[in-house]
Amino acid sequence: MSGVLVGFAGMTHLGVNSAAAALARGFRVVGYDPDREVIEALRRGDPPAVEPGLPDVLRRHASRANYTADIADLSRCDLVYIASDVPTDGSGASDLAGIRRLIEGVSGALARGAVVVVLCQVPPGFTRALALPGERLFCQVETLVFGEAVERAMHPERIILGCANPSATLPAALEEFLSAFACPILPMRYESAELAKIAINCCLVSSISVANTLAELCECLGAAWSEIAPALKLDRRIGQHAYLAPGLGIAGGNLERDLATVCKLADAHGTDAGVVRAWIANSRHRRDWALQTLHGAVLSKLEDPVIAVLGLAYKQNTHSTRNSASLALLAHLAPFRVRIFDPVVPATAIPNPRCHAASSELDACEGADALAIMTPWPQFGTLDPVQVARKLRGKLVLDPYAVLNAVACRAAGLEYHTLGFNPDGIRTEK
């Protein structure tokens, strides 16, 4: 066990997953949050975010964790991570007021010589503007992925560290902590680190936009994006882990935030952000895929149709509904009867008086004219298309993320639609 005591200020998704990784790497941790209910829940082993493996990691290392709502408890720490999620507005712009208040509070509680690391997503220029001495102030790029947050926090590919002086030796406590993750450490200027995070997300959105653009063409041409994507991944210049799955627009909040930041900075400095705006437009366009498909096949044809919707979270293995494509769809289904099921998010998240909170996937399908699988929860993939067909009144299945088997759905008599593939393109004959 290391002697370094690591503090995490802000027990949100970012903070609690990062704290879990620190615990798993053998460090003692102080987890601070001003919300007493969050702290009490953490003490009971109930984290404020849904992530695979998170409760288990927290439980296994509970003896080295101290959760507190008293900011003074951070005074014992050698280094403190500012790890609160940064909220965004509808346009993706960050609201940094809460983070500034948190940093101010933490600064007042710090031990002499303790190091502060800003882990949350902040725009270029934020860290350098803080009133803390440069030799004790760093920013670190977080690259958590909802649904894989613990794994990625424990096994980062590299650590991007923003420093006042990138060539200076790191403080001992920080050096010891970061070295425990056994990956390259890349010190750079604060601004470079802050922009590196944005650059990573821009690359991801770029890949997603390529996938979405060409998947839409596939739907018109009888091609299947699912056949093309593996070929791209075998290209060394693209890679196995490239984001090439088409989706219903970017969601979750973090990518949107970075795109908004790039546009804002480009506007301020007169640089070209046209391609970023095109990504945003493409994302909005693809978000409407389910609504447009449903409209064409059911809403414009049936009187008072019933729509079953599986999944509310913005992606699988998370409770987050930030910019969820499912919620966006449901907002436009308000005049219709909907039957909803999500393994984690309660149906009460939907302000639709004609919404039925289903007890299971098949209960949601009961008597529905169409089924839309809006979140690719793994358990939805185990649904038997024959049973789905029996429960549904209609035949339409929208499965944007292809969690079901297209051929099996067709064999069950379902009209199956997915992203990147036109069902009329299914041909078994030569």
Next chain:
Amino acid sequence: MIIHQSPAAQKPERVVLLGARGFIGAAIRKELDAQRIPRLALSSADLNLAEAAAADELAAALRATDAVVMLAALTPDKGRDIPTLMKNLAMMQNTCAAIAKTGCAHMVYFSSDAVYDGAVSRVSEDTPTSPQDLYGAMHHTREIMARSLAGVPVLVLRPTLIYGLDDTHNSYGPNRFRRAAQKGGKITLFGGGEETRDHIHVDDVAALTLRCLLHRSTGTLNAATGTSHSFHEVAEAVSKQFGKTVEIVKTPRANPITHRHYDVANTIKAFPDIRFIPLEDGVARVHREMLEKS
């Protein structure tokens, strides 16, 4: 995205139609009558909006509780020159002056897809306006004039190519093809008719307008079906109605092929149960109406 000022459909107290005698105006009038919505239908014969006195005359006819549908315009077949532009602007100037004086509960301004650059192949309401001729510039300016009316909820409708029995414009598409097939048994295409366009039946335009009136919708909405067809497909649909061989003639292509598709997501979001007449059905309907009329 448009915003419904009345989320629940509510009949307007009265609808004032300006340009009521035209092709679209007549269809809207029919729709209003079917819904028993009181209306005041004014045409150029009743009130010449281009004349300076029109502002006061219209103001006297208007009530603050009216919904005004502004359709009156000199279309390109009446002139594409600067004097036509100025007359059209004068019509809007007088209309706005009247509304500014009396007020109104809602204004629907009928614009045109000519406000978009004709070279743009995929159009939504987010597509930047970039009129390429005086007609497009006229509608763009009139949109801004309408929106400058203080305190008036304004909806701008931008229709794509409209077809129907009573269309007088005879522009390239279903109307001209039908007349050509009837007259000479021959439809002549530009090139092979490869260009795709979105054709909307006038009854769909009227129905969409009515929905917007019932909800006092504001913002900008394209009036399009979301489905584009090549002119060759349109010619075939028309030809099919005649039950005899109508020759579809291709000519050497003089201009590059351009396409126009509409993203109608905003229309679906505003009216999730909306349905449009498919082109084949619309062409058949017009054909039936033509036979009945003759």
